[in-house]
Every structure is written in C-alpha cells, then in structure tokens.
Amino acid sequence: MSSNAFLHAIVRLGQRVAGAAAIALASGLATTPVLADPIFEVAKPVPLYSYFAVGNVNAVVTAPASRPTPSFVLMGGGPDVDVAFRWLIQRAGITPGTGGRFVVIRATGTDAYNPYIFYSDESLSTSATIANEWVGGASLGLSSVETLVIPSVKAANSAAVNAIVAKANVVWIAGGDQSHYIRFWKGTALEQTLKALMQKNVPIGGTSAGLAVLGQFDYSALYRSATSELSMLDPYYKDITFDPSPLSLSGGFIAPPALESLILDSHFDSRDRMGRFVTFLSRIVAPVSTPGGTLGCSGGVLPAASSGSKTVRGIGIGVETALLVQGQGEGRPVTATRVTNPTTTSESAVYFVRPSVPPTKCAPRTPLSIANVEVRKLADSNTVFNLTDWTGVPVYRYVDVNTGQLLPTDWY
Structure with missing residues (x-):
C-alpha cells in the first residue's frame, strides 16, 4: 500500500470523526559537574484555535453567496458518504470555474477532512475522475477546503474565526463530542455567524456529533x-x-x-x-x-x-x-x-x-x-x-x- 493510501485508510477508520491535536513539548537538560538536574518540559503556548487549508484561499470566488432554498446533509457517523459532500457542493451553486470555499468546523481533531474533500484520489490529484472514498471537490469547482478547530468560547468569539466561517459556501460540522459544541459555541459570535449563513441558505451538514446539533x-x-x-x-x-x-x-x-x-x-x-x-x-x-x-x-x-x-x-x-x-x-x-x-x-x-x-x-x-x-x-x-x-x-x-x-x- 502506498503511503497516501495508508494515510487515507487511517482517515476512513475514524480520524475525521474524532482524534485530538497533540501539544508539542520542548525538553531541556542542564547539568552540573556533580549531579544532573531534572529534565524540565516546557509546554508551548496552546493556540486559541487551529486553522488548516488546502487549495487557494485567496482565489476569487464567483459562486453565489446565497441560495434560494435551504440544503442540509444529516449523516449518521461511521464512514463518510462521498456523494453527500458532492451534493452539498452542487447545492451551493459551485461549478468548475466559480471557485468556492468549503469550511469544516470542529472542537477537537485534525485537518483530515481537507484532502478527502478537495482531492480526487490517493495521489492527491484534482482529476475529474473521482475514486471511491474521495470527494473530488477541486474538480467540481472548489477553490479551497478549510478546517477550523474551535475549542473554546473565546475561540468561537474570535473575529478571525468568524471571518473565515462567514465566507463559506458550504459548512460541515465534524463528529466528536456534541457537548463541546453546546458548551463552547452556543451563545457566541460563531452561532450568530452560522445563523446568518442559514438565512442565506448556505448548505450545511454534519455527522455524528455534528448531526446531533442540527x-x-x-x-x-x-x-x-x-x-x-x-x-x-x-x-x-x-x-x-x-x-x-x-x-x-x-x-x-x-x-x-x-x-x-x-x-x-x-x-x-x-x-x-x-x-x-x-x-x-x-x-x-x-x-x-x-x-x-x-x-x-x-x-x-x-x-x-x-x-x-x-x-x-x-x-x-x-x-x-x-x-x-x-x-x-x-x-x-x-x-x-x-x-x-x-x-x-x-x-x-x-x-x-x-x-x-x-x-x-x-x-x-x-x-x-x-x-x-x-x-x-x-x-x-x-x-x-x-x-x-x-x-x-x-x-x-x-x-x-x-x-x-x-x-x-x-x-x-
């Protein structure tokens, strides 16, 4: 199995649904001529939020910012359903040449959705021939797929976070733990941004915990x-x-x-x-x-x-x-x-x-x-x-x- 195929197999086994970002630790060792001092581990500052992107986030997007009727994908967890993501892209009015931003939001986890949604196969191509277990979003017109890990009320109120979400043509709420979404996102600027997108009928979907809050x-x-x-x-x-x-x-x-x-x-x-x-x-x-x-x-x-x-x-x-x-x-x-x-x-x-x-x-x-x-x-x-x-x-x-x-x- 190629390295890309192996990584994608891991994704399909649940990395998109759960998973936690590791906090890197730096170690230092000081010594004296007689005895070694203890090893001290210094935690790096934990970021307010994490942001990952694939594609061109600065591309000009001509896909419509609003749609005439609402669209939702309600997904039941487990392996993601590829055609459902393609349907969201189509319902957003995104076509080859229009560009479009697909934004994934979650409270924990990784950027594993980005390559799955953006690319067409394990070689990370943007071919119009889309393999099973890939969405092929770039070939359908997406200019970027972006993931935000939003782990706190403070992060959900961040102007930078909300500016990214507000530009979305499609929003996906990942799996994980819905209590985090209620505790961290409810009553925040992020909730208002999501409601503003719904008023414009921007397509929204969610799986597992992301389904539970819809x-x-x-x-x-x-x-x-x-x-x-x-x-x-x-x-x-x-x-x-x-x-x-x-x-x-x-x-x-x-x-x-x-x-x-x-x-x-x-x-x-x-x-x-x-x-x-x-x-x-x-x-x-x-x-x-x-x-x-x-x-x-x-x-x-x-x-x-x-x-x-x-x-x-x-x-x-x-x-x-x-x-x-x-x-x-x-x-x-x-x-x-x-x-x-x-x-x-x-x-x-x-x-x-x-x-x-x-x-x-x-x-x-x-x-x-x-x-x-x-x-x-x-x-x-x-x-x-x-x-x-x-x-x-x-x-x-x-x-x-x-x-x-x-x-x-x-x-x-």
Missing part, C-alpha cells in the same frame, strides 16, 4: 452518552441532557427552521439506539390532562400525534448513511432522500420516528411506558420523504416501551 432539539450529551437500557428505566436519569435546557420551543443552538420539531440521533442501528431515542422523544411530549390522569412528560413542549408538522418527531440515521434535506420554496414541503456509499456493508437505513400518543408513565426513577410509536424506515435511494407532512414511506412497524422494556426488540 435539530430544533439537541441531545447535548453533557455527561456520558445515554444508553437505551438506562434511558428507558429512568427517562430523567442524569445522562439525558437536552439543548435548549429546560426544553423550549426557542433558544436551541442554531436550530435550522427547515428541521423544526425534530431531534436527531446517529449510529442508530450499530449502537441499538431505538430505546433511548423513544425516551428522548417521550421527554419532549407535553403533559396532557385526561379524565384518567396526566399523560406525557413534565417539561415537554410539543404534542404527540399521528399527523401535523408541529408534533414530536425524530430521525435516527444508521452508519455510513446520509439524508439529503432540501427546501422546495415558499409554501412547499421540505423533502429528503437517503444516500450511501456503493461499497457499504450495512443496510444504511434512516428511521423516522413519531409518538402517536403521549407516554402513560413518564417520571423520574420510574420505568417509561409509551405505546404505538410509529417507525418509518427508508433504506433505498429512490424514495423521496416529505419531512413536512411526514409521508413518503408507510409505517414500518410500531414499537412500545412497556415499563422500561422495548418491544419488539428486533425493531430494525
């Missing part, structure tokens, strides 16, 4: 990652944290209007996340008084129903899977299609989940009970799903949580 409601994972088993046994246990907190119909991090009423989750099938996802959705269901008592969850803000756009809904996305979401214009629905890589070995499915009725039992330190949760499954790339009306594929099955147990267990 809904109206976000699972913020401020502590450990919640498991399905513990979530269903106690829907208020400490690892279930949301943004906004407390739950509200406003105030969430970026909260794209095209993804209204949604919460999103990744690695859905490989990590058996249906149980925790039903719990997340249940927590968003507002309390309802009935002759038999109160249903729903304390602190919930939306109704459970089998129709209507302003109801509790969620999308769970499998690994190596991307949902391409696009607006169709004023008064028309937001639609979505699913894509994956031709070499995928997983089913690469998307699950559209909606509680049709409120939970009958939802209280702290009490097992959850909720019935008739609709699950729609999309596992092909030909069907168009209507996110506004929640139509396009029929109900695949109904799942229940009965005193903390998910039924059926083979929901996938």
Whole structure:
C-alpha cells in the first residue's frame, strides 16, 4: 500500500470523526559537574484555535453567496458518504470555474477532512475522475477546503474565526463530542455567524456529533452518552441532557427552521439506539390532562400525534448513511432522500420516528411506558420523504416501551 493510501485508510477508520491535536513539548537538560538536574518540559503556548487549508484561499470566488432554498446533509457517523459532500457542493451553486470555499468546523481533531474533500484520489490529484472514498471537490469547482478547530468560547468569539466561517459556501460540522459544541459555541459570535449563513441558505451538514446539533432539539450529551437500557428505566436519569435546557420551543443552538420539531440521533442501528431515542422523544411530549390522569412528560413542549408538522418527531440515521434535506420554496414541503456509499456493508437505513400518543408513565426513577410509536424506515435511494407532512414511506412497524422494556426488540 502506498503511503497516501495508508494515510487515507487511517482517515476512513475514524480520524475525521474524532482524534485530538497533540501539544508539542520542548525538553531541556542542564547539568552540573556533580549531579544532573531534572529534565524540565516546557509546554508551548496552546493556540486559541487551529486553522488548516488546502487549495487557494485567496482565489476569487464567483459562486453565489446565497441560495434560494435551504440544503442540509444529516449523516449518521461511521464512514463518510462521498456523494453527500458532492451534493452539498452542487447545492451551493459551485461549478468548475466559480471557485468556492468549503469550511469544516470542529472542537477537537485534525485537518483530515481537507484532502478527502478537495482531492480526487490517493495521489492527491484534482482529476475529474473521482475514486471511491474521495470527494473530488477541486474538480467540481472548489477553490479551497478549510478546517477550523474551535475549542473554546473565546475561540468561537474570535473575529478571525468568524471571518473565515462567514465566507463559506458550504459548512460541515465534524463528529466528536456534541457537548463541546453546546458548551463552547452556543451563545457566541460563531452561532450568530452560522445563523446568518442559514438565512442565506448556505448548505450545511454534519455527522455524528455534528448531526446531533442540527435539530430544533439537541441531545447535548453533557455527561456520558445515554444508553437505551438506562434511558428507558429512568427517562430523567442524569445522562439525558437536552439543548435548549429546560426544553423550549426557542433558544436551541442554531436550530435550522427547515428541521423544526425534530431531534436527531446517529449510529442508530450499530449502537441499538431505538430505546433511548423513544425516551428522548417521550421527554419532549407535553403533559396532557385526561379524565384518567396526566399523560406525557413534565417539561415537554410539543404534542404527540399521528399527523401535523408541529408534533414530536425524530430521525435516527444508521452508519455510513446520509439524508439529503432540501427546501422546495415558499409554501412547499421540505423533502429528503437517503444516500450511501456503493461499497457499504450495512443496510444504511434512516428511521423516522413519531409518538402517536403521549407516554402513560413518564417520571423520574420510574420505568417509561409509551405505546404505538410509529417507525418509518427508508433504506433505498429512490424514495423521496416529505419531512413536512411526514409521508413518503408507510409505517414500518410500531414499537412500545412497556415499563422500561422495548418491544419488539428486533425493531430494525
């Protein structure tokens, strides 16, 4: 295997999703005629942020600065889906000759996305013939791919950081830890810059943790990652944290209007996340008084129903899977299609989940009970799903949580 091929294999194994930048240490040794002094390690100053670029960041860009309708890529983690990145470039109005800036933002990690998106193959060519596991952005018209590692509130408020992001024709939020995005980026100049780009319908995408922060409601994972088993046994246990907190119909991090009423989750099938996802959705269901008592969850803000756009809904996305979401214009629905890589070995499915009725039992330190949760499954790339009306594929099955147990267990 060539050195470039080896490096790219490492990237595909997860360097783009996680990874931490190392801090270099300088060592010095002083001696006396009798005894050696201890070795002192002096840490170099840690930069406020890190910036990496490939291509020509000073190129004149004639691609449009705004688009008529919004575009989002919702990716479920694992191997990146090459065609989804090409779709973002196309939706940005970038073509050969226009130039365009693709900006990756993350709180930890490396610049590993830059060569993957910009080049066409392991030889780092810009050929119009694009190999599998490469995006070929330069051949499609990109003039640069730029990565910003933004690890603090101070960095997210940096004028230099925001100047780079503000010029983006496409923004990608990498994987990692979504709690960093909520802790470091929410309420900062960076959030306002991202919202300004969304107002111009600049295409935005995210994978794994980057996906998690694209809904109206976000699972913020401020502590450990919640498991399905513990979530269903106690829907208020400490690892279930949301943004906004407390739950509200406003105030969430970026909260794209095209993804209204949604919460999103990744690695859905490989990590058996249906149980925790039903719990997340249940927590968003507002309390309802009935002759038999109160249903729903304390602190919930939306109704459970089998129709209507302003109801509790969620999308769970499998690994190596991307949902391409696009607006169709004023008064028309937001639609979505699913894509994956031709070499995928997983089913690469998307699950559209909606509680049709409120939970009958939802209280702290009490097992959850909720019935008739609709699950729609999309596992092909030909069907168009209507996110506004929640139509396009029929109900695949109904799942229940009965005193903390998910039924059926083979929901996938």
